[in-house]
Amino acid sequence: MQQEDEHKPGIREQHLLRRNNNPLFDVERRRVDREELALARLDDGREAQQFMSGFQALVQRAMALGPHADSQEVLDIKSGLDRAYQQACALPGDQTEIKRAIVRLVDTIMHAIRRGIGNDALARRELDDEEAARRVHFSLQELPLVSALTHPESPIAAEELIPSILSEPLETLAPSLTIFDRDQLEVLCQDARAFLGERDPQHRLADAWRRLDLIENLYHRMQQGQSGAH
Structure with a gap:
């Protein structure tokens, strides 16, 4: 887990920055003013405050667990910690210590x-599988696009999914796409190609077309892998 920037934006501000002056978005959506940014920061900050209140209560429940704690209570707390990690990744600022604390509590x-x-x-094998899946899940939540898309109140509307994906840096695009299954990725490929064909028929947005190539290559590899498994 890398140390985060204390000035890291929350997912709402982040999406405004993604849209700002971005030709992949509609004209009216690529104009982001100071008031919008201020409101987004306010909403992100409000979520951070609410998170801390709930997280402190969750930690108290975890610390109160005894050696003979009710199994359902243990499972509820563990699920709550998993959700807390996901939410912490969406918050503004440096949440590194919070996330480390969550990992320590889950490990305990x-x-x-x-x-x-x-x-x-x-049972041990099932726990091994659960821990491996959790590590992957936590790692994916560190990616800004994944954090925004999987948030219960995602700032990325359905009609902005394609331009958002086509705006993602190449180095984080491929891992971000692993949250989609093969059928979803197939639809993404079709929609992204149609979108770019209409938005940029002259292929002037070279970076976006390169991202489309990456998405399509990933889909074809996934398709070949699943075909080979049968």
Whole structure:
């Protein structure tokens, strides 16, 4: 986990910055004024305050767990911590310490669960799979586009999905696309090609076309991989 910039924008401000002067967005959407930015920062800050209140309560519940805690309570807290990590990734500012604390709490709970299952090989394998999936999930949430798209109140409307994806830097685009399954990626390819064909028939937006190539190549590799598995 890398240290974050203390000035990192929240997902709402981030989307405004994504739209600002971006030819992939409609003309009226690429004009972002100071008032819009101020409101977005206010909303991001309000979410951060609400998050801290809920997170502190969650930590208290986790710390109060005893050796014979109710299993459903343990599962509820673990799920709450998973959601807290996802939400922390969407918040403005440097949330590194919060996320490290979440990881430590989850690890503590998982160690306690492992002690409880003893030598049950199947249960241990299921826990291994769960922890591997969590590491991938947490890693993906660090990506700005993923964090915005998976947020319950995503600032990226359906009609802005394609221009948002085609605006993502190449180095983070491929991992961000792993949140989509093959069928979804197929639709994205079709929609993105149609979108660019209409928006930029002269191929002047070279970066966007390169991103489309990456998306299509990723889809074809996924298609070949699944075909080879049968």
